[in-house]
Amino acid sequence: NLSNKLQDVFKQLRGKGKLTEADVKTAMREVKIALLEADVNFKIVKNFIKTVTERAVGTEVLEGLNPGQQVIKIVNEELIALMGTTQSQLTFAKRPPTVYMMVGLQGAGKTTSSGKLAGQLRKQGRNPLLVACDVYRPAAIKQLQVVGKNYNIPVFEMGDKLSPVEISKKALEYAAENRNDVILIDTAGRLHINEELMQELQDIKEVVKPQEILLVVDAMTGQDAVTVAESFDSQLGIDGIIMTKLDGDARGGAALSVRSVTNKPIKYIGMGEKMEDLEPFYPDRMASRILGMGDVLTLIDKVQQNIDEQEAKEMQKKMLSNEFTLEDFLSQMQQIKKMGPLKDLMGMIPGMNKFNLDEALNGVDPSKEMAKTEAIIQSMTREERLNPSILNGPRKKRIANGSGRSIAEVNRLLKQFEEMKKMMKQMNNMQKGKKGKLPFF
Ligand code: GDP
Numbered sequence: 001n002l003s004n005k006l007q008d009v010f011k012q013l014r015g016k017g018k019l020t021e022a023d024v025k026t027a028m029r030e031v032k033i034a035l036l037e038a039d040v041n042f043k044i045v046k047n048f049i050k051t052v053t054e055r056a057v058g059t060e061v062l063e064g065l066n067p068g069q070q071v072i073k074i075v076n077e078e079l080i081a082l083m084g085t086t087q088s089q090l091t092f093a094k095r096p097p098t099v100y101m102m103v104g105l106q107g108a109g110k111t112t113s114s115g116k117l118a119g120q121l122r123k124q125g126r127n128p129l130l131v132a133c134d135v136y137r138p139a140a141i142k143q144l145q146v147v148g149k150n151y152n153i154p155v156f157e158m159g160d161k162l163s164p165v166e167i168s169k170k171a172l173e174y175a176a177e178n179r180n181d182v183i184l185i186d187t188a189g190r191l192h193i194n195e196e197l198m199q200e201l202q203d204i205k206e207v208v209k210p211q212e213i214l215l216v217v218d219a220m221t222g223q224d225a226v227t228v229a230e231s232f233d234s235q236l237g238i239d240g241i242i243m244t245k246l247d248g249d250a251r252g253g254a255a256l257s258v259r260s261v262t263n264k265p266i267k268y269i270g271m272g273e274k275m276e277d278l279e280p281f282y283p284d285r286m287a288s289r290i291l292g293m294g295d296v297l298t299l300i301d302k303v304q305q306n307i308d309e310q311e312a313k314e315m316q317k318k319m320l321s322n323e324f325t326l327e328d329f330l331s332q333m334q335q336i337k338k339m340g341p342l343k344d345l346m347g348m349i350p351g352m353n354k355f356n357l358d359e360a361l362n363g364v365d366p367s368k369e370m371a372k373t374e375a376i377i378q379s380m381t382r383e384e385r386l387n388p389s390i391l392n393g394p395r396k397k398r399i400a401n402g403s404g405r406s407i408a409e410v411n412r413l414l415k416q417f418e419e420m421k422k423m424m425k426q427m428n429n430m431q432k433g434k435k436g437k438l439p440f441f
C-alpha cells in the first residue's frame with residue numbers, strides 16, 4: 001500500500017531535517033498513483049498534488065517521524081480537508097415536521113437507505129413516516145412496505161395512480177394527523193438523469209419544502225457518481241449526500257471526488273444491508289481508506305497530540321534505566337486514557353479488527369481493567385509507589401480496602417509490575433550500544 005511504498009522511498013533519507021523538493025516529488029508520484037487507483041477524479045488529483053507539494057517542500061520533519069511518515073501526515077491532512085474535516089450532521093426543521101427528500105438514480109439505494117435512516121431516527125426518539133413516491137416501478141411500493149415493516153416504521157402509500165406530487169401533499173396531511181415529526185420521501189429514480197425526473201423532483205420539492213434533499217449515490221459507480229452529483233446539485237440543489245455500497249471494493253475515491261466537486265457534505269455512508277450499516281461519514285476515516293492504511297494515521301495523530309514529546313522521552317529514559325516506578329506507571333496510564341477508550345485504541349492497531357479484538361479480549365474490558373489498576377496505585381502512598389518492597393500484609397490490606405479491590409488483586413498487580421520491569425531491563429540490554437529509539441508502544 002501507499003504507506004509502505006512511501007516508507008520505502010524514504011528509507012535512505014531517515015533523519016533528514018527538512019523535506020526537499022526532490023523528496024516531495026518522488027513521494028507525489030506514489031501519491032498520484034494511489035489516488036487514481038482509488039478512483040479519484042483526475043482533475044482533483046492534479047490540484048491536490050499541487051497543494052500538497054506547495055505545503056510539503058521545506059517542511060521540518062517532526063521529531064519521531066521519518067520523512068515518509070511526514071509526507072503521509074501532510075497528504076492525510078489535506079485529504080481530510082478536501083472532504084470537509086468534520087462529520088456533518090443531519091439538520092432538523094425548527095418547527096416539525098422535518099422533511100427529507102431522498103433522490104438519486106435507480107438502484108443507488110434510496111429505498112433501503114430511507115428505511116435505515118427512519119429506523120435510526122426512531123431509535124433517537126423521533127416518530128418518522130416513510131412516503132412511497134416511486135410510482136413507476138411495480139415493486140417499488142411493496143419494497144418500501146417491507147422495509148417499513150422490518151423497522152416497524154409506518155409507510156404512507158397511495159398506489160401508483162396518483163402523481164408523486166399529490167401523494168406528497170397527502171402525506172403531509174397524514175403526518176400532521178399522526179404526529180409524525182420526520183417525513184422521509186422515497187422518490188423514484190431513473191436509469192439516467194433526464195428532464196422528466198428533474199421536473200418531478202422540482203415539483204415535489206415545491207410542495208414539501210424539504211429541510212434537506214439527500215442525494216443517494218452508489219460508490220461502485222466511481223467517476224459516474226461525480227457526474228450524477230454535479231447534475232443533481234445544479235438542477236435541483238442538494239443538501240447532503242449518502243454514499244452507498246462502500247462495503248464493496250470501492251476504495252472511496254468517489255467520496256472524495258463527489259464532495260470536492262459539489263462542495264456538499266457526505267452525511268452517511270452505506271456499509272451493508274443492516275440498519276446500523278448506514279454510518280455517519282468521517283472524513284479522517286475515509287482519508288485513511290483512500291490511502292490504504294487503516295486507522296494507523298489516527299493512532300499516530302492521537303499519540304502526537306496527547307503525549308508531549310519531552311515527557312515521552314523522559315519516560316523512555318526512565319524505563320530503560322530501571323528507575324521506572326509505580327508512580328510513573330500511574331501517570332503513563334493517565335496519559336493513555338486521554339487518548340480515548342482503550343478498546344478503540346487497540347482497534348486501530350493494524351491487523352486488529354472488531355472480530356479478532358473481541359476474541360483477544362475475551363469479554364474483558366481493558367478500560368475497566370486499567371481503572372482497577374489505577375485505583376490500586378492511587379490508594380498507595382508516594383513512598384509505597386516509589387518503593388513497593390515495603391508493602392507488607394497490613395499495608396496491602398489497607399490498599400485493598402482503599403481501592404475496593406482484593407488483596408489478591410493487589411498482589412497480582414505488584415507481580416505484573418515486577419515482570420514488566422524485568423522485561424524493560426532485557427530490552428535495555430538489547431538496546432545497549434545502539435543509540436536507537438524504543439517505540440512507545
Ligand atoms: P433505489 O432504487 O435507489 O431505491 O435502491 P434500493 O434501495 O432498492 O437499493 C438497490 C440495491 O442496493 C438493493 O439490493 C440494496 O440492498 C442494495 N444496497 C443499498 N445500499 C447498500 C449498501 O450500503 N451496501 C450494499 N452492499 N448494498 C446496498
Ligand code: MG
Pocket residue numbers: 110111112134140186187
Ligand atoms: Mg427505490
